[in-house]
Amino acid sequence: MPLIENFNPLTDKMFQVLDHEANVVRPELLPKWNDEKLREVYAQMLFLRLADFKLINLQRQGRCGSYISIEGQEAAQLGSGLAIEKSDWVFPAFRELGICYIHGVPLEKIALYWMGNEWGSNYEANVAPVSIPVGTHPLHAVGFAWAMKLQKKPTITISYFGDGATSEGDFYEAINFAGVMNAPTIFFCQNNQWAISVPRSKQTLAKTLAQKAIAAGIPGIQIDGNDIFAVYAATAEAAARARAGKGPTLIEAVTYRFGNHSTSDDATKYRAKDEIDYWRPRDPLVRFKLFLQKKNLWSEEWEQKIADEARGKILEAAKKAEETPRPKPDDIFDYLYAKPTPELEEQKAYLLKFL
Amino acid sequence: MPLLTIADAINQALHQEMERDSTIMILGEDVGVDGGVFRITDGLLKKFGPDRVTDTPLAESGIVGTSIGLAMAGLKPVAELQFDGFVYPAFDQLISHASRIRNRTRGKLSCPLVVRFPYSGGVRALEHHSESMEALFVHIPGLKVVCPSTPYDAKGLLIAAIRDPDPVIFMEPKKLYRSLKEDVPKESYEIPLGKARVMIEGNNATIIAWGSMIPVALKAQAVLAQENISLEVVDLRTLSPLDNETIFASIQKTGRCVIIQEGPRTCGLAAEISARITEKMSGSLKSPVKRVTGFDIIPPLLKSEEVLSS
């Protein structure tokens, strides 16, 4: 029984596979993962949490210019990333360490980008560079997916963006275009309750963000974004739909931004502590751990071990990024066009005289 | 050689390029069944089918934004925006993404698309249909801007724009779409981007113009020729990157320069050209560079426009 097509985003309850206490409420929708795989995915989630902390620290030490934390959104990004193929294309916003890493961007590249080096966006993975202008890049995912359809390739695309982004005009143009073109794409909205200091309630009167799909004539589903199994099931089905020529899906993953908006922000100015207290037990890592505990798959020692392994890998990536030499001054001129214009060559020569 | 208008020449270029390269597609508002409101894409839907000539939803940012994705995926979108005044909704996609993807990824990804639109006044149009705002696009690093003034150039420049690996803005002087005819070779040919053309050689002063102002420049040249003043007329053809070499060579020869620009005066392209000549060619200049430009006004409706153009 298809999950997505039967979901009514106006009236249905947020879709979960695990409830908040990690009880399985939709056993038939659990992924077919054995114990080893379950532990591996938990280790990946922990890795993302620790990598995120590391980048915040690097920024605090002045080694990164800024960083935008994903703390709390690991299940949304990991679960969806595991549900697509590596040959699919990801179009991230800026709060996307998780999906970028899971889809194959090396952590040192991610770190390099936040350290202020464009070479951090030059890698082999099928991941577009992060998109800073809010809400603008789902259109690229639609265009890319449309191209895949025209070329009869099995590749699909998925764009990641926030609750705030769903207020942007380009978001509406994107879901509308995707419907008309029957583009094989997934709109993955991480509703983390905040757009900097503006709460979800001030973003729109719409009861859910998923219901915005209705106006575009495409299916929309609201899921618990902190339930990795719900995320996995919904994204896998949306991906299968797209691949089968059934077109786009809007997924609203309800989650929470535990950290500040960015390293330049202080959320205590606008956010009450009891809200964080409400969400802490809903932390996706906590829920996953609880699930594993119930299956006797988790222990303190094992957690220590995988955390140590993760820290080692993260440290290595950070070191690699830090040891990357500052880019050549030529670079800021050389990649504007396939071949630099005479004017740019002249401006570059002028700069180089001073260096 | 057949006599073609600019509209015919662009249409022919699209036909020939789409025959040559199956990755090229056209998208925009009314470009399919209707053949575009100026009939520039006439006959293309019939020949190439709806997958390659696509009527899109009415959403300019969507047209350019999806074109960016199409281009990143290896297709060659040639997007039509219906009028100069309706490019602005797509401006963000051009300035924030199309122009930047190559640079942001240090060459890993690129965005080879063409955005065509009609521009210029003088056609007794509605509000928002008479704009000449090339300076906005020329100001954007990472874009190329092309503006033909003749049928021959329109064909060759569009073909070069389509084959170019970078995003190209192709501004078509709507006032000239059907007002002049010229011999245009049947076969396909490119006019390289970034190269201006000396249309008429002269000795006493250089007139620099582009697109819709070329007929004005030619008229001035003809009038003054009767008074034995010899003007050299330079058609820029590509507005970004500018062809400094041709401009400077002409100034070296004539020592005087007038730049004609339809759009508003302040911070227009004429100001940039004037600055470049002043900085680099002051030794050759016999008199200050002059600009003849539009006023810093909103393009007026036809009653006032007629006064300005009479």
Ligand SMILES: Cc1ncc(C[n+]2csc(CCOP(=O)(O)OP(=O)(O)O)c2C)c(N)n1
């Ligand atoms: C077009 C645009 N406007 C404003 C900003 C500044 N800005 C950066 S992030 C942000 C909030 C985004 O909220 P949301 O879409 O919910 O994503 P989140 O940050 O919560 O992940 C704003 C206003 C921007 N980057 N782009």
Ligand SMILES: [Mg+2]
């Ligand atoms: Mg948000």
